Amino acid sequence: MKPLFLAAALAAATPAFASEATVYVLDPSHSQVVFHYNHLGYSTTYGMFSGFEGQISWNKEDPAASSVTVSFPVRTMLTGWEARFEHFMSGDFFGAEDDSELVTFSSTGIEVTGETTAKITGDLTLNGVTKPVVLDATLTQEMDHPMEGKPWAGFEATTTLTRSEFDLGMFAPYVSDEVEVYISVEATPAE
Structure with a gap:
């Protein structure tokens, strides 16, 4: 789930940007975190976070010195079914009554693993x-973005979260404890 957000960090994985640290911002209209988990062995259930913002400070000369931060309210979760959303926001899971319950990600390190990949x-x-x-x-x-006429970058990332580690383990193992997360974002230099 959190991930949420997070994919912006991908920018730090490549030597594609300016030679000094440059601040990039996520395009909230084209940045999503999709998660899924197994429901009782019968189906795979999906959810998504979208419309969030984040920032990357990217250093081409020293990618390890780059950083990314993302933060958004857990109540921006999209489940496709109102009753499921309300259950996730209840005390059984997040206990999120308002937008003060946040999902945040802050990078602490970058390991470049290939020309366009990183951990x-x-x-x-x-x-x-x-x-x-x-x-x-x-x-x-x-x-350069063909419609915006300025530098643009796209990134993807994956991770697996164990929800019980975040005190969200209700119904495990019947509802899978592992949640697969896929992140896709676009970013552009801040103006």
Whole structure:
């Protein structure tokens, strides 16, 4: 789930940007975190976070000195079914009565693994619990945006979260404790 957000860190995985640290911002209209889990062995259930914002400070000369931060309210979760959303927001899971319950990610390290790939380690705070997570990140494309006429980049990342580690383990193992997370974001230099 948190991830939420997070994919912006992918920018740190490549040498595609300026030679000095540059601040990039996520395009909230094209940044999503999709998660899924197994429901009682019968089906795979999906959810999503979208419309969030984040920031990357990217250093081409020293990618390990780059950083990413993302934060958004857990109540921005989309489940496709109102009763499921309300259950997730209840005391059984997040206990999120308003937008003060946040999902946050802050990178703590970057290991470049290929020309367009990296492992990005960071602290994910979910349900008031902070744990380290690793994102397997890929730069999908970097070039001038054909409609915006300025530099643009796309990134993807994946990770697996164990929900019981974030005090969200109700119904495990019948509802899978592992949650698969897929992140896709676009980013552009801040103006």
